[in-house]
Amino acid sequence: MAVREVLTVGHPTLRRRADDVDPADVTGPEVQGLVDDLVDTMRHANGAGIAAPQIGVPLRVATIEVDRNPRYPYKPPIPLTVLVNPVAEPLDDEVVAINEGCLSVPGLRGEVLRHVNVRVRWLDRTGAAHDEVKRGLTAGTFQHELDHLDGVLFLDRVDDPRTLTTWESFERFHRAAFVERITAFVERVGS
Numbered sequence: 603m604a605v606r607e608v609l610t611v612g613h614p615t616l617r618r619r620a621d622d623v624d625p626a627d628v629t630g631p632e633v634q635g636l637v638d639d640l641v642d643t644m645r646h647a648n649g650a651g652i653a654a655p656q657i658g659v660p661l662r663v664a665t666i667e668v669d670r671n672p673r674y675p676y677k678p679p680i681p682l683t684v685l686v687n688p689v690a691e692p693l694d695d696e697v698v699a700i701n702e703g704c705l706s707v708p709g710l711r712g713e714v715l716r717h718v719n720v721r722v723r724w725l726d727r728t729g730a731a732h733d734e735v736k737r738g739l740t741a742g743t744f745q746h747e748l749d750h751l752d753g754v755l756f757l758d759r760v761d762d763p764r765t766l767t768t769w770e771s772f773e774r775f776h777r778a779a780f781v782e783r784i785t786a787f788v789e790r791v792g793s
């Protein structure tokens with residue numbers, strides 16, 4: 603178990619499609635060690651999630667956890683979730699604009715449209731299959747992490763580059779309006 607270096611935008615590993623994990627390997631030492639390192643690194647950096655390519659491992663593995671996150675205090679809690687070979691499909695056309703950041707894009711946030719209702723299927727770290735519907739900000743968090751496995755960063759999905767802000771400018775000029783809008787949204791959709 604270790605806190606690993608987080609690669610930043612421009613590193614080629616962040617831009618390639620990560621490889622599927624052989625389900626027979628999920629409980630083996632390589633994948634289990636990778637999951638431990640992802641959890642340690644995510645928690646150390648106060649990330650809401652992290653994907654294996656962000657620590658230089660081109661495999662389809664990611665972790666998500668939100669528990670009073672200081673980077674995203676408005677996000678509803680998500681218990682620690684380990685995703686192996688996750689697949690997501692939107693359930694309808696409803697989207698919401700979410701102001702996102704990323705450990706691999708230090709210093710910047712920007713507004714991204716995410717599906718509000720998605721079905722996600724994955725294997726957990728024991729190899730057990732999950733098939734769940736995720737909604738709202740939580741659905742957005744899942745879509746962000748799954749994007750990493752396809753070499754996609756939130757920057758690619760920012761429709762209007764004028765929404766890009768530093769974290770400092772977000773706090774000063776945009777946080778209040780965003781939190782007001784997204785809090786009303788979370789109250790409406792439930793997560």
Ligand code: NI
Nearest residue numbers: 703704705706
């Ligand atoms: Ni990210």
